[in-house]
Amino acid sequence: MRNEGKIGVWLIGALGSIATTVIIGALALRKGLTGPTGMLTETPPFDGVSLTAVENLEFGGCDVRREDFIQAAWHLSRATGAIAPQLIDSLQEELSAVAPYIVMGTACNCGEAIGQLAGGNATGKEQSLRDEIAGARACIQRFKEEKELRDVVVVNLASTEPPLDLQEAHLDLSALNVALDRNDTAAACASTIYAYAAIEEGCPYINFTPSTGALFPAIVHLAEKNGVPVMGSDGKTGETLVKSALAPMFMCRNLDVLSWEGFNILGNMDGSVLNHPKNCESKIRTKDQVLAKILGYTPHSRVRIDYVPSLDDQKTAWDFIHFRGFLGAKMSLQFIWQGFDSILAAPLVLDLVRLADLSKRRGESGLMPHLASYFKAPLGVSEHRLYEQYEMLMDYVRQVKNR
Numbered sequence: 001m002r003n004e005g006k007i008g009v010w011l012i013g014a015l016g017s018i019a020t021t022v023i024i025g026a027l028a029l030r031k032g033l034t035g036p037t038g039m040l041t042e043t044p045p046f047d048g049v050s051l052t053a054v055e056n057l058e059f060g061g062c063d064v065r066r067e068d069f070i071q072a073a074w075h076l077s078r079a080t081g082a083i084a085p086q087l088i089d090s091l092q093e094e095l096s097a098v099a100p101y102i103v104m105g106t107a108c109n110c111g112e113a114i115g116q117l118a119g120g121n122a123t124g125k126e127q128s129l130r131d132e133i134a135g136a137r138a139c140i141q142r143f144k145e146e147k148e149l150r151d152v153v154v155v156n157l158a159s160t161e162p163p164l165d166l167q168e169a170h171l172d173l174s175a176l177n178v179a180l181d182r183n184d185t186a187a188a189c190a191s192t193i194y195a196y197a198a199i200e201e202g203c204p205y206i207n208f209t210p211s212t213g214a215l216f217p218a219i220v221h222l223a224e225k226n227g228v229p230v231m232g233s234d235g236k237t238g239e240t241l242v243k244s245a246l247a248p249m250f251m252c253r254n255l256d257v258l259s260w261e262g263f264n265i266l267g268n269m270d271g272s273v274l275n276h277p278k279n280c281e282s283k284i285r286t287k288d289q290v291l292a293k294i295l296g297y298t299p300h301s302r303v304r305i306d307y308v309p310s311l312d313d314q315k316t317a318w319d320f321i322h323f324r325g326f327l328g329a330k331m332s333l334q335f336i337w338q339g340f341d342s343i344l345a346a347p348l349v350l351d352l353v354r355l356a357d358l359s360k361r362r363g364e365s366g367l368m369p370h371l372a373s374y375f376k377a378p379l380g381v382s383e384h385r386l387y388e389q390y391e392m393l394m395d396y397v398r399q400v401k402n403r
């Protein structure tokens with residue numbers, strides 16, 4: 001298994017908070033200006049695994065807004081305070097080299113909230129679905145050729161789309177192809193176009209968002225057929241991460257969880273898009289399934305997400321857990337999680353890129369269940385307990401080393 005040369009990272013939603021943080025973080029690592037805290041692939045269990053070095057990652061991508069990339073980096077630094085302005089200053093040259101590789105994307109079937117963000121810039125209505133796919137493929141090809149890359153990994157970091165209601169065309173690859181040929185626009189949205197294009201280009205594809213249009217069964221079949229690894233959905237970075245570590249504790253003590261109420265407030269653009277009920281529905285679906293899967297029963301549970309503009313990238317989650325113990329006594333546990341969403345997400349994205357590239361070099365295709373711990377709704381995996389998911393990854397790493 002050879003690991004030669006540079007690989008590309010094609011970020012969908014390239015001007016957003018996570019994508020910008022991923023790029024700043026990787027460039028800072030390359031220059032020795034920061035350390036890899038938060039990246040699991042830089043911990044001892046991965047010693048001896050042939051992962052592509054962060055220094056060998058090249059970045060590009062697409063967005064539906066026309067913002068200047070350097071301005072996006074400055075905005076992130078000023079608005080959140082999470083990234084030191086000196087860091088942006090010292091990366092001016094490297095950030096400027098990435099900017100020309102951020103191109104216009106599609107807002108096809110993305111709903112009203114994303115349509116407003118795009119403000120008429122993106123493609124989406126005037127082109128056929130097949131043309132959109134061809135356009136997305138051409139962007140990846142150009143990036144790969146101009147940067148002389150061995151391979152490209154595509155990561156969806158775009159705003160959450162409203163849920164796509166699954167029909168026949170989403171369950172079966174030939175039915176999907178017929179729907180695309182007929183330009184049946186109800187069958188696909190932007191995330192579908194990006195996923196289809198990536199897989200046809202042979203690029204591993206990661207869906208870090210809850211958007212259901214990205215990796216439905218017909219798209220996973222396409223990946224299996226083309227020998228391409230894919231995985232999603234919805235990065236597990238905050239409240240759900242804590243939930244998946246904490247819920248097993250109640251099982252281990254045979255305590256009955258009666259209610260688990262979660263209230264999230266955040267203020268960045270992600271929060272403003274999730275303020276639209278349809279987009280929020282996709283997020284709540286992925287957050288909602290964790291408890292029942294871990295506990296084996298469904299306690300009373302509600303997840304709320306509210307938009308509080310002044311918080312910007314800083315997310316606060318307050319969870320109230322009501323539980324019953326011996327002799328029927330009722331007790332409670334509460335926790336407050338406060339974090340910078342993008343700071344938590346970016347190292348996971350870098351890990352996922354390196355692990356998806358490794359899978360492709362190992363000849364794996366279709367879903368990558370060993371990456372379950374990175375996702376709120378890991379596709380093809382019923383295990384939701386964090387430590388068991390971590391062990392799945394460690395088992396995989398041991399297998400890789402033994403081969």
Ligand SMILES: NC(=O)c1ccc[n+]([C@@H]2O[C@H](COP(=O)([O-])OP(=O)(O)OC[C@H]3O[C@@H](n4cnc5c(N)ncnc54)[C@H](O)[C@@H]3O)[C@@H](O)[C@H]2O)c1
Nearest residue numbers: 013016017018063105158159160190209235237269270341
């Ligand atoms: N931050 C976290 O901890 C976290 C965790 C899990 C999932 N996510 C998901 O990751 C995604 C990105 O989060 P973020 O905080 O960077 O959001 P963001 O709003 O800062 O960035 C999203 C970017 O995507 C762009 N975009 C929207 N539709 C697009 C399209 N069709 N094509 C190309 N670009 C498009 C927007 O213009 C924006 O620049 C969201 O879907 C979010 O729900 C975030």
